[in-house]
Amino acid sequence: MMLRPKARGEIKLRSKNPLEYPLLYHNYLDNEHDVNVLREGLKAAIAFGNTEALKRFGTRFYEKQNRVPNCKHLPPYTDEYWNCFVRQYTLSIYHYSCTAKMGPQSDPYAVVDPQLRVYGVSGLRVADASIMPTVTNGNINAPVIMIGEKVSDMIKSYWLRRQRRRARSTDDGKINVIYNAGVADDGYKSHVVD
16 A cells, blocks of 8 residues: 555546536556655565465465456566556545645645635535545544544634624624633533633
């Protein structure tokens, strides 16, 4: 499994119609470094499987099945063969991310600011795996939950500040409601009305 691929894909709009699916260009293994890393990982796994410790359990490399049809023209088990092998068996684990990168406005690839607001589009935030500048080294579930929790705190904070300003700016004799963010004994944030 490639944890930190150097190859970068891209996503493009097919048209101005929001109902049309976008164009996805994954560009898997476009960077030769990625192929080399996978090849060396494959060779290490085979070597691991050939250790005496694992042979006691009957492990073996099933050579017949591992002769890839599109790589038969290459001498078996050479680096060239393994490179071809890696390119034939490429797949994703469906953790798409990094398509709407968070970064400074000066970064030409950045889509959102640190508050997850989309540059140039008022009132729109992106809060999912797409805002991560690079892929994490593991499952993206926990980081995506963290992103959601963080953006919910940012949005609540934004609206609470607006409410406080509005409450302070009105002086017409009516009762003003001011919200205070507190922390309950269990550590969770709660919003109470004073």
